[in-house]
Structures are given as C-alpha cells and as structure tokens.
Amino acid sequence: MFLASCGRAPNPNETVLTFSGSALGAEGTLVAKQLKRFMELNPGVRVELQRTPDDASQRHQLYVQWLNARVGNPSILQLDVVWTPEFAAAGWVLPLDKYAPPRAEFFPATISANTWAGKLYALPWFADVGLLYRRTDLVPNEPKTLEEMVAQARAAMSRRGGPKYGIVSQGARYEGLITGFVEYLGAFGGRIIDDKGEVVVNRPEAVRALEFMRDELYKSQVAPLDVLTWHEEEARFAFQNGNAVFMRNWPYPVAAMSDTAQSKVAGKFTVSPMPASGTAPNGHSTAALGGAQLAINAYTDHPDAAYKLIAYLTAPEQMLERAVAVGQYPTRPALYSDTRMRGAIGIPLENARRAIESATPRPVTPIYTELSEILQIELHRALVRQVEPTEALNSAAARINALIERTGMRKLMTAGTHTE
Amino acid sequence: MRKVSRLGHEARLGWSLVAPALSVIALIAIFPLGWTFWESLHLHELRMPWLGKPFVGLANYIEIAKDPRFWAALGHTAFFTVVSISLELMIGLFLALAMNRVFRGRGFVRAAVLVPWAIPTVVAALLWRFIFESQGGIANALLVKAGFLQEPMVWFIQTSTAWVPVILADVWKTTPFVALLLLAGLQNIDLTLYEAAAVDGANAWWQLRHITLPLLKPAILVTLIFRTLDGFRVFDLIYVLTGGGPGTSTEPVALYTFNALLQNLRFGYGSALSVVIFAITFGLALFYVRGLGVRLGGDES
Numbered sequence: 001m002f003l004a005s006c007g008r009a010p011n012p013n014e015t016v017l018t019f020s021g022s023a024l025g026a027e028g029t030l031v032a033k034q035l036k037r038f039m040e041l042n043p044g045v046r047v048e049l050q051r052t053p054d055d056a057s058q059r060h061q062l063y064v065q066w067l068n069a070r071v072g073n074p075s076i077l078q079l080d081v082v083w084t085p086e087f088a089a090a091g092w093v094l095p096l097d098k099y100a101p102p103r104a105e106f107f108p109a110t111i112s113a114n115t116w117a118g119k120l121y122a123l124p125w126f127a128d129v130g131l132l133y134r135r136t137d138l139v140p141n142e143p144k145t146l147e148e149m150v151a152q153a154r155a156a157m158s159r160r161g162g163p164k165y166g167i168v169s170q171g172a173r174y175e176g177l178i179t180g181f182v183e184y185l186g187a188f189g190g191r192i193i194d195d196k197g198e199v200v201v202n203r204p205e206a207v208r209a210l211e212f213m214r215d216e217l218y219k220s221q222v223a224p225l226d227v228l229t230w231h232e233e234e235a236r237f238a239f240q241n242g243n244a245v246f247m248r249n250w251p252y253p254v255a256a257m258s259d260t261a262q263s264k265v266a267g268k269f270t271v272s273p274m275p276a277s278g279t280a281p282n283g284h285s286t287a288a289l290g291g292a293q294l295a296i297n298a299y300t301d302h303p304d305a306a307y308k309l310i311a312y313l314t315a316p317e318q319m320l321e322r323a324v325a326v327g328q329y330p331t332r333p334a335l336y337s338d339t340r341m342r343g344a345i346g347i348p349l350e351n352a353r354r355a356i357e358s359a360t361p362r363p364v365t366p367i368y369t370e371l372s373e374i375l376q377i378e379l380h381r382a383l384v385r386q387v388e389p390t391e392a393l394n395s396a397a398a399r400i401n402a403l404i405e406r407t408g409m410r411k412l413m414t415a416g417t418h419t420e
Numbered sequence: 421m422r423k424v425s426r427l428g429h430e431a432r433l434g435w436s437l438v439a440p441a442l443s444v445i446a447l448i449a450i451f452p453l454g455w456t457f458w459e460s461l462h463l464h465e466l467r468m469p470w471l472g473k474p475f476v477g478l479a480n481y482i483e484i485a486k487d488p489r490f491w492a493a494l495g496h497t498a499f500f501t502v503v504s505i506s507l508e509l510m511i512g513l514f515l516a517l518a519m520n521r522v523f524r525g526r527g528f529v530r531a532a533v534l535v536p537w538a539i540p541t542v543v544a545a546l547l548w549r550f551i552f553e554s555q556g557g558i559a560n561a562l563l564v565k566a567g568f569l570q571e572p573m574v575w576f577i578q579t580s581t582a583w584v585p586v587i588l589a590d591v592w593k594t595t596p597f598v599a600l601l602l603l604a605g606l607q608n609i610d611l612t613l614y615e616a617a618a619v620d621g622a623n624a625w626w627q628l629r630h631i632t633l634p635l636l637k638p639a640i641l642v643t644l645i646f647r648t649l650d651g652f653r654v655f656d657l658i659y660v661l662t663g664g665g666p667g668t669s670t671e672p673v674a675l676y677t678f679n680a681l682l683q684n685l686r687f688g689y690g691s692a693l694s695v696v697i698f699a700i701t702f703g704l705a706l707f708y709v710r711g712l713g714v715r716l717g718g719d720e721s
Contacts, residue, residue, distance in 0.1 A: 057683070061682065061685070064467055068466055086467055089468075089470065090468065090470070091470075172663075172665075173663060173664075173665045173666070173667070174663075224555070225555075225577060226554055226555055226574055228574065228577045229553065229554075229574065229577065234554075366467075367468075369467070369684065370684050373679070373683070377667055377668055378667075380665060380666060380667050381666070381667035384577040384665075384666040384667065386579075386667050386669070407465070407468055408468075408470065408471060
C-alpha cells in the first residue's frame, strides 16, 4: 500500500504527504522513482502513495465521498481534465495562484481547462489528445478538410482489397462520443457553451457538425454502423487489423499498433490533427483535450509542501522522463523540440504538438458531468436516427439550460470570468 | 382478572423474545428506509456543496412526476417484465411437465437445466453481448446462414432489436428457476386424480386444463411474485447489454436511479426515485399476496 514509505519509522517532525495517482506497472515504477528523488531533495517531507482505483469514474466517486467528509488525504489529487471546475467550485481543491505557477510554460488549453472563476486550481501533468490515425500506404497525404477525409476514405475503400471501413471512432453512448463531437463541432466553428455562458449547442454550426457525423454513417457510409456501440478498444482492433482507413482515437494505441507481432499496420500509419471542415468559414482543426492534472486537497494540513511536490512532478525534467518511460504527452510545448523526446512517443513530435495546440477543452464548468450525460443521450438519439439532429440539439440545449437553472450555475457563472 | 394479567405477562414475554429480531429488522430495513425517505425531502447534490442541503418538501417527487425520462423508464421496465415473464412461464411450464415424467436420467436433466440459473447475471449478460455484438457476431452469422437475415445487422442501435438480446438473455437465464418452482408444484398434485380422470375418459389436454393448471395455481402465483419483483428491479442485465441505449430507449427505472444516485451523486433526487421504486414493488407484492391469499382460501373451502 505505502510503496514509498517502506521500512521507515514514523517521525513526528516529518511532514507527511499522500499522493494518489496512476501507479500501475511501468507508471508505478516511475512514480515511485520520482517520489523518492523528491524526498531526497526535500528532507523532512515524506510522501506516501495511496492507491485509488484506476477507473476514472470510480476514482471520481471515491474522491467526492472523501471530500464531502472533509478528509485531508490524499493531499494531492489526480484530476481528470473535466473535473477541475467541479472540485474548484465545491471548494475541494486550493487555488494555486499564490504560488505563482509558471502558467505561460504550459499549452494554453491545458491551463484554461484548469481555470475556474479566474483562478488556476491544478497543473496539467500529462496530456491526452484526440488524433486522426491514417493508413499512409492507402492515403499518403494528410487530409486538409473533413470533406477531403471522407473522399479519401471512400476512394481507399473502393479500391480492390481495400479495407471494409473508412473511418472508425467511438460512437457508443458515453463520454467518448462527446470528445468526438467536440472535434466535429470545432471543425464547423460551433461550441457547446460560449464565452458569455450561453448554451449555443443548437446553433446552425452545431447542427451541421452533427449532420456531418450522421452522414458519415448513412450517406457516404464511410463509418460502419457498428461504431455506434464502440469504445476506444473496438476502434483500435478494427484499425490494427487493417480494416479501416482512418481512425479517431487517443495517443495510447500507438505503441501496440507499432508492434509487428500483434499489428497488421505497423509502419503503415501516422497521426495528424483532426481537420476542419472546408465549408465552414469559422471552422478550425480541433482536438478534444484529455489528460491528468494535479491539485491540492483543500483539507490537507500541508498545502505548501503539496504544491512543492506538484511543481516537482510537472517540472520539465520529470515530464520528459515520464514521456520517455511511459509515452505520455508532456503539457509543456518546449519539450516537443527537445532532442531527448525523439522517439519517445512513437509518432512525429511535430504532429503531436500541432494536435495539442489545436486542443479545445470540453466545457469548463462544475456541472460538466450532467451536461455531458444530456449531450450523450441526445447525440446518440440523433446518430441512431431516432430523431433529427436539429431536434436532438434543441432538446439538449433546453435540458442544459434547465440544468443550469436548477444548480444555480447562472449566478455562479456571472461571478466567474471563465466558462469555456 | 387473573387471566388477563397472565395474558399480559405472556404477551410481554413474547415481545421480549422477538425484540432482538425486531430490532435487527428495524436496523437493517426500517431505519435505512426512513433515512432514504428523509433524504428524499431534501435538495442534496453531493458534487454541488454550494447549494447546501435545504429541506424542499416534495419537490423531488414533483420533478420525478414531470420527468419524461422517468415515465419512459417505467414503461421499459413494465414492458421487459411482462414480456420476459410470459415467455418464462410458458417455456418453464413446458420444461416442468417434461421433467415431471418418469424417464432415465431425470435427475441429471433436472440438474443440467439449472446451469444457466447458476451463472452470475453479469457473466451471462457479457456472454449474450458477445453473441449479438458486431456485424461479424455469432447471432448474425447464424441468422444469415439460415436465411433469416439478408445481411448482418447491428442489434443495439434500434430500440426494437436491442430488446431481443435483453429478453432472450433473461428468458435463457431465468426459465430454469421458473421450471423448478413449477416442478415442485406439480409434484404436490395427487396422481390418483389423473387416474380417476383417465378412467372417466379424459384426454391429456383435458387433464392439463382441468387438473394440472388449477392445482398448479399456487405455484404459478409464487413464481409470478418472485419474477415480477425481479423484473421490476432489473439492472445488471441491461446495464451490461445495452447500457439503456440506444439513446435511453431500453433504460429501466433501476438504471435511471443508479445514474441519478451514483453517477450524478444527486442524493435527494436519487433517494426520491428509490422511494418510488420501493412503493411500486411494495404495492405489487401486496397485490400478489392478497391475490394469492384469496385464491388459497377459495381452494380450501
């Protein structure tokens, strides 16, 4: 249980921090190593590792229960990118501004995702980003628009011996559907909530984005209907077995798909950012942003020591070490031109950096989880053709507005400065 | 006077003897129920502490009454319960009648029939999901080969077809249980009745309609109580198979409640939903027990 504390007698003068974060396999070894170094640099501080479930929603549930009971452990919380505003608004994590964190050194999107009511509540530890995987043997050139991507997929599919699927992605009714939608939405210049806090998810741009997603299934038929029940792994299997031209997914499959022992596409694929629509003047290439953040538990007795540890783990050296050891993407743009990063993440660094630069946080709001549930249901209803896209998005907007009223968010949002 | 006081004494002794049992029941059944009800009268959102925990009276219940998703979920639950139980009763009766005959290996067959019932629901659900999932799945392959389908289909994206694996899985898993309950009922029927009927020239169909079914009624009603209450609380099977989708068109009330309570951590609203489910299942149980009681009385007279 307490990996980092083995074999030491308790010392009353010691500051004891508890750290909870992904700590399985290679990641666990890395975390233990970095914590040990931190303790050597900071005598008098002892860091204990506290196991929490690896599954995000289970970890979330556990944190919420502990924090409702005002428990000060773990002193450092690992937050999913969409949790920070919720924890900040609830007063469960401390603002970091008084420590003058080096905001400018991180990708701007990763900072705005962790900002609530003008204050920064967590530092980005590593980034996850939506990527477009492409079979380079079938489609040599990166598509510049969504429309070109569909045309390329069709052409590759109709070739003799071509893959049976054009574009595979995550279309089941769960959070993954929202990340994909956010990317198409940005490609058409739409948003879910605008800067003034207005719900704009039923505006024409959003309707066109959803129509485009639906047309991929039923009109151009580049996406198989199966994707409406798929999560990340089903999409990976299809692409890895050579059955798809394009795939929308996170960075994690790169390693397995580059392994010739299990992959039919090793050496035959690359990644690039999702393109924008060629028909939308305000559209821009958009990637959904994921990843982990570190924040200080508001009930800890040692906030200053906790910040020291967060600053240490998010410093360039530790981040670089993490990228090399487990392939997780640094949240600092400077590292992408570091020669030591070369080969660390298995894809061209330049493409990864471009994808993170195009990343957009999902709505930065404390009520994100319920907002997302509403959208998941309505998007899925439109994509399985139970309702028309316009109707689905109107209904989503009405229900999100009702949610905002019910939770008192309207007042809270005008008090803050940041909404998305 | 004396008699009364002795009765009073006995009553007191009686109460003191059942007191431990009663306090356990109070602790594990009545107290949580009361707490859930109290919780349901509050606005209590675990992830929104800024709202506090104000007393809101029946506001949560009013929200439920106005929520189309709740009414839809109630409809899905009723649909699932009625369809799956009807099938289970019919097939179960057939199996029970077959197993009630004397033949070699009867003991083995009776044990074998119970295998699906012994498999944990989540495992069974994953199994059926695997069968129906993906266009290259087993169900599609068999149906195309047999000529029932022109081409493979995606079962989980249309409401009508998404119900097929759900109902099939439940029928597959629970029919053995139904068959066993009915078999127990069949074995209580006096065989001389059949002999007498046969002497009077009654054929097998007549015997089934006028001897077997009427005398099996108590067993059928017990089965119905069990299965209706189970059906009404269906959760894991649908959670694994469809997740309530497509959209929310196969979502049962238990899944909706789980979502409000444990995903969204809306303790007030979720508690109100739990109370509503409790009231409905309690009402159903009461209805059946009363119904059962009346029939039993009628049989005796």
